[in-house]
Amino acid sequence: MYLTRNHYVRNWSHQPDRDYKVSAKMNNKRVPFLGSVGEVTSIREEVLCWRKANAIHKWFVDNVQDGDDDCGKYYVGIEQLQELRHACLAVIASPERAEELLPTQSGFFYGSTEFDEYYLEDLRMTAKTIEKLVQQQIQAKDMKHSMDFEYSSSW
DSSP states (O other): OOOEOOOOEOOOOOOOGGGOOOOETTEEEEOOOOOOSSOOEEEEEEEEEEOHHHHHHHHHEEEESSTTSSSSSEEEEEHHHHHHHHHHHHHHHEEEEHHHHHHOOOOSSSOOOSSHHHHHHHHHHHHHHHHHHHHHHHHHHHHEEEEEEEEEEOO
């Protein structure tokens, strides 16, 4: 289960205020780009990865994928991520509401359906990361930088 973020960094010629260059490093060495021939248009980043967090997966299927659990890739709006964060925080504050707000889902590859410490740890990690993403989204708008999110799963 993955949440990825796409940063759109294309330098459109009709937008002079976006005159900048994109660079990337791997192991402290600059990744070579082709320059004007092969312009970097986006950077894809994995921002969350879950393993057998079936309640989170069920939330995405129900709230993003229109109930279609097909291991596809789905656009996720920042508002939807905030809704997931609020549900996580509500269950963390009141674990007795887990079945109501973020129920588990059984299945061959889905792991435990218990509302245990592992379940709560998945919710804490999710809420904490989404809070960072929301703050970064606000900063990106100030920089006229656009990005979007995508959820995917693979069983």
